[in-house]
Amino acid sequence: MMKRYLSLFLLALSIGGIRPVGAQASPYTFSQDIAPLVYQHCTSCHRTGEVAPFPLTSYAEVVSHAQTIKYVTGTRYMPPWKPDPNYRHYLDENTLTDTEIAKIRTWVDGGMPQGNPALTPPVPTYPSGSQLGTPDLVIPMAHAFTHQGNGQDLYRIFVLPVNLPTDRDIAAIEFRAGNKTIVHHCIIGMDTTQQAQALDAADPGYGYTQFGGFGFNPVENIFAAWVPGMQSRFYPSGMGKRLYRHSSLLLQIHYGPNYVTQNDSSVVNIFFARQPVTRYVQTLAAISPTVLTNGPFVLPANQMKTFHAQLTVPFDLTVLSTAPHAHFLSKSWKVWAVKPNGDTIRFVKINNWDFRWQGNYRYTNLVRLPAGSRLMADATYDNTAQNPRNPFSPPQTVTWGESTTAEMLLTYFELLPYRTGDENIVLSTAPGLATTPGTVQMAVYPNPTSSATTVSFQLERPGPVTVSLLDNTGRLVRTVTREKAYPAGPQQLPLPLSGLAAGIYVVRLESDEGTRTEKLAVTQ
Template sequence: MKNHFSLLFLLLALAEPRARAQTGQQVTFSQHIAPLVYQHCTSCHRVGEVGPFPLTSYAEVASHGQTIKYVTGTRYMPPWKPDPSYRHYLDENTLSTTEIQQIKDWVDNGMPQGNPALAPPVPTYPAGSQLGTPDLVVSMPRAFTHQGNGQDLYRVFVLPVDLPTDRDVAAVEFRAGNKRIVHHAIIGLDTTQQAQALDAADPGDGYTQFGGFGFNPVEVNWAGWVSGTQARFYPAGMGKKLYRRASLLLQLHYGPSASTQTDSSVINIFFARQPVRRYVRTVPAIAPPTLTNGPFVIPAGQVTTFHSQVTIPIDLTLLSVLPHAHYLNKSWKIWAVTPGGDTIRGVKIDDWDFRWQGSYRFTNPQKIPAGSRLMADITYDNTAANPRNPNSPPQEMRWGESTLEEMLLAYFDVLPYQAGDEGIVLSTAPGRATAPGTVPMAVYPNPATGSAALNFQLERPGPVTVSLLDETGRLVRALVREKAYPTGPQQVPLPLTGLRAGLYFVRLETDGFSRSEKLVVK
């Protein structure tokens, strides 16, 4: 019997490496790795973008296989900083544990290519835009030279826009000409001509201004950009106003550089195809004056947590949040507490990285009732243990516009609340961007008993048909037949009485577009 067990263990020991190798060989670039890379990496890792090397082919990915295995295994890449267990946002870019393991298995087993015919096509990207062809391109007058003196520079460029009439704007997209030196951009809107006077008093194009624009323009934060931001259209019926004969004030933060470089950035503007009835405002609701334990001073050698609290005076609709800080920052947590004691989650970042900042847009607008307390905890590490500390030894840090100083700001896209805002569907799933021309939709509640509702949003008016199908695709109920709906958020009741429990599909058809959502009836 002992010999039989010894033989069995020997066979198992010999078979185990082979089984692992066969499992590893099942993961190929064409079938498993290419879809992951093209979805999560290639948008930045391609010629002309911010990634240090392209990832657009098997040869390119395989040549960096060990690096990809390491940075995905440590979750350094993809560079998505919010905690996905706290809440979800549009345009999320994260890998699951299973996907990370697939990458590891593929690399450890020799990075097999597999059948090239099974690989998905390399994504195509529009030239000069993430959104398509802009209606108006506002450019800097000429390339600007940033001196290689190791110093930060905040330069405001005054860009007149000569339009015959006011226009509603559906999207604003900033395109950095030189991502090696452009750290972020703030775009103001003005009609007062004060910026022209400041420009004329400063030699060369634009004028240097640390902190703001040197005066209060009509709109201080008309638009903005930080590295990694995904351009997006505003929800239907919402947008920005661009006044005729206005000027866009483009404040560019050029980071320190050891070599003299040039930049020629542009602003792409997309006009609204449907009337804009509600204008979005971008406001810095969290800043040093809102701190309950200020002033904003970070002692040398200490980890300091600041708490911010501000009371919201009116009912607001919140579309996005953008926290901003520099190298000492370690974490953010932003939330609101309603007068009734409910908590509304904003964003939670446990491992802040100055190089990866973004605007985090909610999948549904968030109602913040009047009287709610908007709060934040923001932690800074000014010790020698912080590898990103710009000072060695650490020095006391205060507010400053320079990259090597520190800031505390959080911007919010807001507008006055209207009934039903929280039911607007900006995307049907976390991380899924809804492109112009599609119809965002979702079924609530799901699973459901007795009744439910289909929420959807139209970018242009048109006829809509809504049907309820069983799991085989057979028509169960015709709910709406070719009914005309206007632009904007809509809702269709879904009566479920008399239906047996099981899986159904809600199908929406409009203007050549068809989409179905699963519905579980209990």
């Protein structure tokens, strides 16, 4: 709230585009310098029908919010990416560099010149359907939920029964927000008991209101998680999760504050594994109050407190993702491990925790966590009156619990028993490989693979496509298809790999709607 008043104040100062005393004319223009930044980092949420409160899809729209943009990019409140990018990188990372932030500031202070409108890049278009292809199973909310326009956040859980003839192994789970203007994030749990049904029955209306968790401990606390801008992905070949035939998916949807009453009906897309799953990904809260070296977990009123957690890893593990979890008193997190040889593995560092922007941070490569490593976390809490999010005024002693007025200290890890070579498995395109902006979607699955794989892609409009296989230095190994015309919509292209040596390759797709590259691991 304080932030909002401050931005209004800054806005008032800037009315008429008054240049602060002493500021130089901007060497940057909207068309050539600012629009590319905004379209890459902001319009995924700041466009009509999306979660952010106003669009940033034209010069006029950006100018009318310029002072606030300068402020919220300067404080790194926007884009809302919480992990410290100087500590570790993840899939779907969305951050501005110091240079980019300075560019925005210089442009705003320098009078916000538009430049030549003809040079402005087009606003990206965003695919509305699944990003992975045609799901095998679509599980919708039973009916629409009405989120009242009362300006309040709401954490609501919906129980979606799964009815399958047999248990199924799944390769990907994709959450698709129904009403994107109110769905702020979603955590999907999975359970095989009827506990969630009982909680639903006890709460009037569809679903039940529950802050933080699910109100009990389900079989899977994080089966999947989604925040705006995050892309679902397939697990590497042979890995997956099991969906039990008589289970329920528990959707914990955070609806953001809104002043217009709105309906939402979101869906979950399930993709069954095409290859046998031999390795099940598990989600474990390895960091919890049971492993504190300075417990118990009590936060006395009017104090800052840092808890230290530590445990020794009993066997070799492979880590896919990390998700710290706390409520409003949490200030910062650092989660890391020290290997038996003394090397450090960095998992996540969050300098300014915000309950409203928590995520499940997924690594670009699988991470090996060797047996005997000491897994550690420092979690700092601010239970003073200086913490604007403190639910109590004056502050009170706070202990463990799921309610808004209680606290938590958990870090979930998606993990597997380690197997030789896991650390070479790439979950995404590595930074530095040439992809160009655009709307075309591409997925390569299975990956890693020994014999063949399939390139799935989707064009918005019909057009020519070239798909090539490169080695990891960028040298052409083979051309799969060249300038071939494809219709709009999902396509699948088999990619035979016979005769190739084991190693890391790159699949490249070039189209009028941009270039995509994805690393492909070929095994023996």
